[in-house]
Amino acid sequence: MDLSDLRREYTQAGLRRADMHADPMRQFELWFQQACDAGLGDPSAFSLATASATGEPTVRTVLLKLFDRRGFVFFTNYASKKAQQIAENPKVAMLCHWLPLERQVKITGVAEKISTIESIKYFATRPRGSQLGAWISPQSSVISSRRLLEGKLRQAMEKLAGGEVPMPEQWGGYRIIPNSLEFWQGRENRLHDRLRYRRDDRGDWVLERLAP
Ligand SMILES: Cc1cc2nc3c(=O)[nH]c(=O)nc-3n(C[C@H](O)[C@H](O)[C@H](O)COP(=O)(O)O)c2cc1C
Incomplete structure (x- = not known):
């Protein structure tokens, strides 16, 4: 099937550095709220990419259940493929797709198990x-x-x-502790806006614009 005609322009909004919150988690919260307010289906679903120690990648959808200053939490089976890969290689990437708003948020970070107490609280x-x-x-x-x-x-x-x-022993949550968050807003002529927060050597967030 030739899909070369399947295209559209992205025209809804732009992204200016001056409009971005100094704290990327607050910026995420703002966009997440806007995705909810827009009535998007499954706004908390995101793609989670993991890779084995030898670099074999896998990606799947999971549901975001909590986010705060510490990071992003999802729940799963601790014996699953994703859990095996996280045990071998805790570096992960997550992608929130809010396409009706012409937006995506691309996050990289490190996944770690949350405490059993936190998992039990959610399981209940x-x-x-x-x-x-x-x-x-x-x-x-x-x-x-x-x-x-x-x-x-x-x-x-x-x-x-x-x-x-x-709660079964092999079940629980992971927290993804972010080291970069890129906010992407579609623009005309494929000149999209990409603003990325990354941590500098001192651990402070730096905001940079990336070429589309
Ligand atoms: C909308 C949606 C939400 C999902 N949410 C979760 C979830 O929160 N946790 C989970 O373990 N799997 C979830 N799944 C299933 C996963 O995509 C996947 O099939 C499962 O976790 C096994 O992945 P793995 O074999 O790569 O570990 C969800 C799937 C969809 C389509």
Whole structure:
């Protein structure tokens, strides 16, 4: 299929250095809020890229569940492919796509497990079905059939019969501690605006404009 005619101009907005917050997390918060206010579907979904120690890359969608001064938190299975790669190589990249606003935010950083207490606190807020799903799915492993999973779910429901579902040991959160955040706004003639925060040698944020 030839897709060469599938194109559009990006004209909604521009990005000036003077408009950017000194703190990139506050800037992220502003854009995240605008993505929510615009009614975008799944504004918290982002692409998470990881790589093995030998550089084999993988990328998948996960959901952002918390962000604050310390970084970006998502939850997953600690035995999954992504977790194996993070254990080998904690350098990760994340990409938030807010395309109806002609925006993306590209972040690089280092992922580390959050405390068990923090994970338990979040696990307790999940719907019961998701809590049970975390117990029965050996995420990223080859399985013989879907029926196997459904059988395990039924067994787990009977065993726990309405009781509290404890958090599985192999489940929890990661925090991505950012070392660069690039805010991208589409512009006409492909002359997009790209403003990137990166940490300098003293650990202070430096804001730079990148060529599109
Ligand atoms: C919209 C969306 C949200 C998702 N959110 C999560 C999530 O928060 N955590 C997670 O482990 N997987 C999530 N997934 C599934 C992952 O994309 C992926 O299939 C799974 O984590 C296994 O990835 P891995 O084998 O690379 O570790 C989500 C998928 C989609 C499409």
